[in-house]
Amino acid sequence: MxxxxxxxxxxxxxxxxxxxxxxxxxxxxxxxxxxxxxxxxxxxxxxxxxxxxxxxxxxxxxxxxxxxxxxxxxxxxxxxxxxxxxxxxxxxxxxxxxxxxxxxxxxxxxxxxxxxxxxxxxxxxxxxxxxxNNLADSEQAKAHKQLAQQLTKLTPQQYTVLALVADGQLNKQIAGILDIKENTVKKHVSAILLQLGVNNRTQAGLAYQQLMLAPQTTSEVLAS
CATH class of the missing domain: 3.40.50.2300 (Response regulator)
Structure with a gap:
């Protein structure tokens, strides 16, 4: 090497x-x-x-x-x-x-x-x-691997938007944080939902929270 x-x-x-x-x-x-x-x-x-x-x-x-x-x-x-x-x-x-x-x-x-x-x-x-090294590959393990693969397919800005959604930020707040138009945020959120195979931003936020060692509660993720 x-x-x-x-x-x-x-x-x-x-x-x-x-x-x-x-x-x-x-x-x-x-x-x-x-x-x-x-x-x-x-x-x-x-x-x-x-x-x-x-x-x-x-x-x-x-x-x-x-x-x-x-x-x-x-x-x-x-x-x-x-x-x-x-x-x-x-x-x-x-x-x-x-x-x-x-x-x-x-x-x-x-x-x-x-x-x-x-x-x-x-x-x-x-x-x-x-x-x-000899632990079995569980269904949960397969789900984690699938989530990781889905996250890699997001654009960097979509990944950032997802993190902010998981943090409970609304579209208007995300637009202000990233200095982009709110309509652009909405497009990113739609693309995120499609890529993750979920129906709403709450589910998207909860998917992201699987990465955390101390997940937030469902109530902390705001629905649209």
Missing amino acids: SEAKVVIADDHPLFRAALKQAVGHCLPFAKTAEASSFEELLYVIDASPSLEIVFLDLHMPGNDGFTGLTQLQNNHPDLIVIMVSSDENPDIMQKAIHFGAAAFIPKSADLTTISTAVNCVLEGDSWLPEEM
């Missing part, structure tokens, strides 16, 4: 330093950038067109669960995203893979394990801790 370009997105400096060291063992010629928030990560990505790999903290500022993962897949489909977290819940690890992460590396992993995970990803495979 040619020289990799890597960014480590985590709000803990000590973990960024440790992961940077691990990446150095796997990819000795890689140029590694760092980001302490999801907003900063997006800036780094825009400034680094040859970027290949993103290590994304599950709980970093600006990233609510798997919303950051799916946003990166939507906006930058060629990036390899590896989730990292101190949360070692098996369901969360599996969910990360279902939503399109190449790997889920626990922060408790040692240097050898991290190297194994990175090398596995570079060979084109997905990676989970060894005890996770």
